[in-house]
Amino acid sequence: RDQLVRNQKELLSLIQSNQAIERNATDSNFSNEIDMASNMEGREMMFQLTSRDRNELKMIQEALYKIDHGTYGICDICSKKISSKRLQILPLSSLCIDCKESMEHI
Numbered sequence: 001r002d003q004l005v006r007n008q009k010e011l012l013s014l015i016q017s018n019q020a021i022e023r024n025a026t027d028s029n030f031s032n033e034i035d036m037a038s039n040m041e042g043r044e045m046m047f048q049l050t051s052r053d054r055n056e057l058k059m060i061q062e063a064l065y066k067i068d069h070g071t072y073g074i075c076d077i078c079s080k081k082i083s084s085k086r087l088q089i090l091p092l093s094s095l096c097i098d099c100k101e102s103m104e105h106i
Helices: 002-026 035-068 085-089 097-104
Strands: none
Touching: 002 035
16 A cells, blocks of 8 residues: 555656646747657657556556455456455556456457
8 A cells, every 4th residue: 555655646746747847848939840840749758658647546546445445456357356466566456367368368
């Protein structure tokens, strides 16, 4: 739980920092088309990173909710326990290894 809360704080800080950079970039004046294209590419990359970070933040919040409600470590599909080894490696796992493998083969 403590590690998830630390990760959550780090992600929130990163997202806020990215949003501040984004706001500053929209206020910039561009001297030529190359500068503008470069800035647009940077903004697109920033958006993708922020989207990924938001998705991870959502997964952390779901894991914390499950911890608080006693359902952390239970597979979302088959309701069996997720192995502690898997949770140590991937603490945001919501599927046991069998269900995850089944999904990947579909």
